[in-house]
Amino acid sequence: MSACNLPMIIPSKRAWNNGRLIGQKRPLQPKHVWAIRVRLELANAIRDLALFNLAIDSKLRGCDLVALKVSDVYSAGSVKERASVLQSKTKTPVRFEITEGTRKSLIDWIHQPLMVGHGFLWPGRFHDRPHISTRQYARMLKNWVQSIGLEASVYGTHSMRRTKVAQIYKKTGNLRAVQLLLGHTKMDSTVRYLGVDLEDALTISEGVEI
Numbered sequence: 001m002s003a004c005n006l007p008m009i010i011p012s013k014r015a016w017n018n019g020r021l022i023g024q025k026r027p028l029q030p031k032h033v034w035a036i037r038v039r040l041e042l043a044n045a046i047r048d049l050a051l052f053n054l055a056i057d058s059k060l061r062g063c064d065l066v067a068l069k070v071s072d073v074y075s076a077g078s079v080k081e082r083a084s085v086l087q088s089k090t091k092t093p094v095r096f097e098i099t100e101g102t103r104k105s106l107i108d109w110i111h112q113p114l115m116v117g118h119g120f121l122w123p124g125r126f127h128d129r130p131h132i133s134t135r136q137y138a139r140m141l142k143n144w145v146q147s148i149g150l151e152a153s154v155y156g157t158h159s160m161r162r163t164k165v166a167q168i169y170k171k172t173g174n175l176r177a178v179q180l181l182l183g184h185t186k187m188d189s190t191v192r193y194l195g196v197d198l199e200d201a202l203t204i205s206e207g208v209e210i
Contacts, residue, residue: 024158024193025156025158027163028145028163037052039148040052046105047112049105050102051137057102060161062138062157064088065137066122068120078103079103082095082097083095087183092185165178166194
């Protein structure tokens with residue numbers, strides 16, 4: 001066969017996940033949460049501490065967390081103990097608690113002079129961006145986990161969403177509660193999200209005596 005009749009060889013396109021670790025991101029363990037909090041407090045990182053704490057409490061997707069408005073969590077001069085937002089993905093409301101430590105960090109942040117006149121809780125640095133992006137949030141998370149010696153590639157913004165519910169499920173085995181807290185419409189979504197398997201079910205069953 002002559003060279004001119006040889007089939008054309010098209011270079012293969014590099015796969016988007018080439019060299020990347022993919023799959024479900026790990027939730028943070030309680031010891032990691034406290035270690036990051038201490039680091040942020042020592043660094044006097046007021047915004048980062050408020051964002052980190054609220055990410056844990058709210059269990060919101062990154063896109064909903066970064067788009068929160070001050071009025072979503074703050075009213076009549078104080079931070080609400082419970083809040084409700086409409087999820088952008090499902091268009092359904094979800095409620096979440098705001099614990100005492102998180103309320104304190106939010107008050108510290110909201111009362112910062114640079115927050116005057118801002119409607120969004122996490123304002124962006126540029127005029128064309130009213131609030132920080134999910135990419136910025138992801139970069140912040142990377143810095144947080146690296147600051148305590150964790151491998152950044154195995155954690156992501158969904159790690160923050162999963163952290164508290166993973167502990168709730170571990171301590172109670174209550175999938176329905178987790179479903180409501182995550183704002184899932186289907187239980188199957190919650191089961192997949194938590195990575196619940198037969199071993200989990202057997203462990204819960206072993207702890208129940210009749």
